Amino acid sequence: MSVVIGIIIGILMLMFLVTAHEFGHFIAARRNGVEVEEFGICFPPRAVAWRKVGGKWRRLKKSEWKNPPGKGTVISLNLLPIGGFCQMKGESDADTEKGSFGAAGFWQKTKILFAGVAMNWLVAIVILTVLAWVGMPHFIEGQFKMEGDTKTVVDTPVSIGEVINNSPADKGGLKKGDIVKQLRAPGENNIETIDVLSTEDLLSFNKRHAGEYVYISYERNNEQMMSEIKLNDANEEYQLGASISGSAKYVSSWSAPIVGVATTAQITGETFKGVGMLLYNLCSGIIQQVNPNQEVRESGAAAIKSAGDSVSGPVGIVGILFPAFAASGLSNLAFLVALISISLACMNVLPIPALDGGRWLLIAIYRARKKKLTKATEEKIVGRAFMVILALAAIVTIIDIMRLF
Numbered sequence: 001m002s003v004v005i006g007i008i009i010g011i012l013m014l015m016f017l018v019t020a021h022e023f024g025h026f027i028a029a030r031r032n033g034v035e036v037e038e039f040g041i042c043f044p045p046r047a048v049a050w051r052k053v054g055g056k057w058r059r060l061k062k063s064e065w066k067n068p069p070g071k072g073t074v075i076s077l078n079l080l081p082i083g084g085f086c087q088m089k090g091e092s093d094a095d096t097e098k099g100s101f102g103a104a105g106f107w108q109k110t111k112i113l114f115a116g117v118a119m120n121w122l123v124a125i126v127i128l129t130v131l132a133w134v135g136m137p138h139f140i141e142g143q144f145k146m147e148g149d150t151k152t153v154v155d156t157p158v159s160i161g162e163v164i165n166n167s168p169a170d171k172g173g174l175k176k177g178d179i180v181k182q183l184r185a186p187g188e189n190n191i192e193t194i195d196v197l198s199t200e201d202l203l204s205f206n207k208r209h210a211g212e213y214v215y216i217s218y219e220r221n222n223e224q225m226m227s228e229i230k231l232n233d234a235n236e237e238y239q240l241g242a243s244i245s246g247s248a249k250y251v252s253s254w255s256a257p258i259v260g261v262a263t264t265a266q267i268t269g270e271t272f273k274g275v276g277m278l279l280y281n282l283c284s285g286i287i288q289q290v291n292p293n294q295e296v297r298e299s300g301a302a303a304i305k306s307a308g309d310s311v312s313g314p315v316g317i318v319g320i321l322f323p324a325f326a327a328s329g330l331s332n333l334a335f336l337v338a339l340i341s342i343s344l345a346c347m348n349v350l351p352i353p354a355l356d357g358g359r360w361l362l363i364a365i366y367r368a369r370k371k372k373l374t375k376a377t378e379e380k381i382v383g384r385a386f387m388v389i390l391a392l393a394a395i396v397t398i399i400d401i402m403r404l405f
Helices: 002-031 106-134 199-208 256-288 294-309 314-327 330-349 356-368 375-404
Strands: 036-053 056-059 071-088 150-163 179-185 192-195 213-220 223-230 242-252
Touching (some): 002 071, 002 330, 106 256, 106 356, 179 199, 330 356, 356 375
Antiparallel strands (some): 036 056, 150 179, 179 192, 179 213
């Protein structure tokens, strides 16, 4: 039942984020003199619609849908729960009719196209600001927090999971279930003692003291114990050699809005970095597949697999991520919504013609060349890009379904 609830929550949250994105376009279009013919929640077929008639909002009869009375935007509620849309008048750059998108100036088009992206970032900032007030989960290494105005609240103590054979943790006598309490590095120039409140405390300590002897204080069956362990060097696959678990939240007061903005910027940077790494792995992996050396081809196959593993589509998000995060608590679920909102913003900035950033770039290139972007040319370029996106979405969906089952 919890999985079903998680899936329902996932569908509703994705609808909310896409609708918020389209609402950004709606607001920007209206403010810049572009008429919005219809603003739809979900996708057709239509269920119900409203429009201003005689200065008052009125629900339209089904017989009025094709030629609705009144003036202004039709607000519709539709049946397919896959987002929303903002249908503007004359959406081609070549349109010249007054009130159309095409007739707007370049700066006005820029604001309209990127308003959806801005709305997704704004949603993330609001969510992360609220989380900073009530308790921000820790999900990324080096996650931003304002020193002096942040206190750490432990939800689950940091504990040792699976221990790798012959690893520093194994040699030091650590076992699954040990609760890590304190870390100490006794070196002459870098003496450091910290209380372990979060997994980040342990991971960052291990990186700072890679290759050194350290003391780990831990609790096992209510008994306090200590082990001296020599961590692996920084260039090794791991320093300690054990999985760890535990959760803590960072609570801020006056700095919560700063944390919200800074964390959004931090996740945005990590997202673009991840996209760059994905493209690098994919391209290098494909190139390596034509190499006659067997080891190089195997390395390329691993790179392609890594690229595939780092991508998830709507099926994976709704069917896997949301049920898992919903089960782990409201704050973790809210963090996931903020994360996806940022991902939507970053995706739409990319220079792909079917997306907002790509459409803007296409208009900008033709304007810089002082050539007219005809409707036929724009539809051809955008249509082909859209077909590529659909093909990639189909591949990702297949991968997600394989993961799900």
